[in-house]
Amino acid sequence: RIAKNSLAPMALNLMNRAIDLIFAAFMLRLLGPADAGKYYFAGVVITWFEILVNFGLNTYLTREVSRDKDHANRYLSNTTLLRLGLGVSSFPILAIIVFALNRFSNLSSDTSFAITLLAIGLIPSSISTGLTALFYAYEKAEYPAAITTVTTILKVAFGALALLLGYSFIGLAAVSILVNTITMIVLFVLVVRLFFR
Numbered sequence: 550r551i552a553k554n555s556l557a558p559m560a561l562n563l564m565n566r567a568i569d570l571i572f573a574a575f576m577l578r579l580l581g582p583a584d585a586g587k588y589y590f591a592g593v594v595i596t597w598f599e600i601l602v603n604f605g606l607n608t609y610l611t612r613e614v615s616r617d618k619d620h621a622n623r624y625l626s627n628t629t630l631l632r633l634g635l636g637v638s639s640f641p642i643l644a645i646i647v648f649a650l651n652r653f654s655n656l657s658s659d660t661s662f663a664i665t666l667l668a669i670g671l672i673p674s675s676i677s678t679g680l681t682a683l684f685y686a687y688e689k690a691e692y693p694a695a696i697t698t699v700t701t702i703l704k705v706a707f708g709a710l711a712l713l714l715g716y717s718f719i720g721l722a723a724v725s726i727l728v729n730t731i732t733m734i735v736l737f738v739l740v741v742r743l744f745f746r
Contacts, residue, residue, distance in 0.1 A: 558694035565701040572705045576721070579712045588718035591663040595671060598643055602636045602675045607682040614686035622745055625683055632675045643668055659719055666722035673726070673733040680736040683744065692739060700732045 577585050606628045614621045647664055650656035681693040707727060711720030 555690075557691045561694040561698050565698055568701050568705055572708065575709065576712060580718060584718050587657065587660045588663060588721060591660055591667055591718075591722065594643075594646070594664050595667040598639050598668065599671055599675070601639050602632055602671060603678055604635060606632060607678055610679060610682040611686045614683060615688075618687070621683065621686070625679060625740075629676055629679050632679060633672070636672055636675060640668065659717070663719055663722040666719070667725055670722070670725035670729045673729040677729065677733045677736050680733070680740050683740055687744060689743070692743075693736070696732060696735055696739075699735070700728055703731060704728045 576588075580588065610624055610628045613624050643664070647656070647661050651658075651661060684690060684693045704724065707724040708721050711724050714720070716723070
């Protein structure tokens with residue numbers, strides 16, 4: 550159980566980081582410093598909202614379901630609805646921030662568009678985070694670890710294609726929506742089959 554829930558995810562995580570590092574070098578070479586900086590700036594903005602949307606719900610879900618697995622469906626449903634509510638309520642704040650950045654710091658329109666696309670991708674990503682927390686509650690950490698590896702490979706494959714086709718960092722932001730949606734669907738199917746049959 551220790552190996553399954555600790556060592557396997559750790560090894561897969563290290564492999565994912567290595568893949569990400571190689572892709573980052575490839576991306577920087579194709580985008581150049583200016584566009585890469587814009588993309589990373591958009592990512593930093595979205596990271597703040599990702600923290601807000603999840604807001605400790607992962608820990609809460611894992612803790613409560615591990616105590617009472619009979620009500621796992623209720624905890625997952627309630628925390629998912631709360632995530633969506635936090636996401637919807639945070640979008641006006643994000644819009645105000647993007648508007649202020651456009652107005653007072655000359656934020657480029659392509660960066661604003663990338664932030665918008667990443668914000669859309671945040672919705673399936675947040676739901677996936679909740680589904681992942683459920684696997685930890687059932688002590689099946691190897692599943693999300695394996696899916697994260699698949700997600701990393703898809704992100705790199707689609708991202709490289711978008712860059713080679715000339716879609717720049719806007720393409721990378723759009724790829725995040727596709728990859729996050731695929732990840733959410735795969736996690737949801739596994740959750741239904743493993744825990745809610």
